[in-house]
Amino acid sequence: QSVLTQPPSASGTPGQRVTISCSGSRSNIGSNTVNWYQQLPGTAPKLLIDNNNQWPSGVPDRFSGSKSGTSASLAISGLQSEDEADYYCAAWDGSLNSYVFGTGTNVIVL
């Protein structure tokens, strides 16, 4: 059972902005940075946002991350059909002494 909670799904039309939330606690998001991963169907996950709001090489700036307190968000601007995927937040949990993933959000492009 994940300690980071995300909405099961989110959707939007091409060009729209979609936001995904990630709710945690003081021991994970509240005291450590948040990473976001994108998993396209049938493929391995890919690091999308590093350390709350940093872009790994090659990630378009349509994706942006933010953090406030014990919650974090991923925003996708200018939604495209190729953005249809599962998105996971993740953070180190100091109480569990373990990395934890969110429950995952499936983004659908209408």
Next chain:
Amino acid sequence: QLQLQESGPGLVKPSETLSLTCTVSGGSISSSTDYWGWIRQPPGKGLEWIGSIFYSGSTYYNPSLKSRVTISVDTSKDQFSLKLSSVTAADAGVYYCAKGVAGHGVGVWGQGTPVTVSS
């Protein structure tokens, strides 16, 4: 460019030990700032962190799996491995090996290897 490749049996019997190996190519496994880990994904479900190991030998395991998991590194072969004992059907899924840099997310992933638990 660093690449990771998982290998191991795709079918494991209940109560036995699952053993997987990850081979690192295009780079060294001996960097003191890197961590090497395993992540799994049950069919149709989300990602679960299994554990990780640093070059120093320090290991960190998911508390829910800690009693059954061992992750080790073989620097002479540029490989790291996962052993998960006493498997049940709940341990089935795709297993990914992965690499990250201390203080950052998991930047490199293997393609994943499916594991079935059945007699």
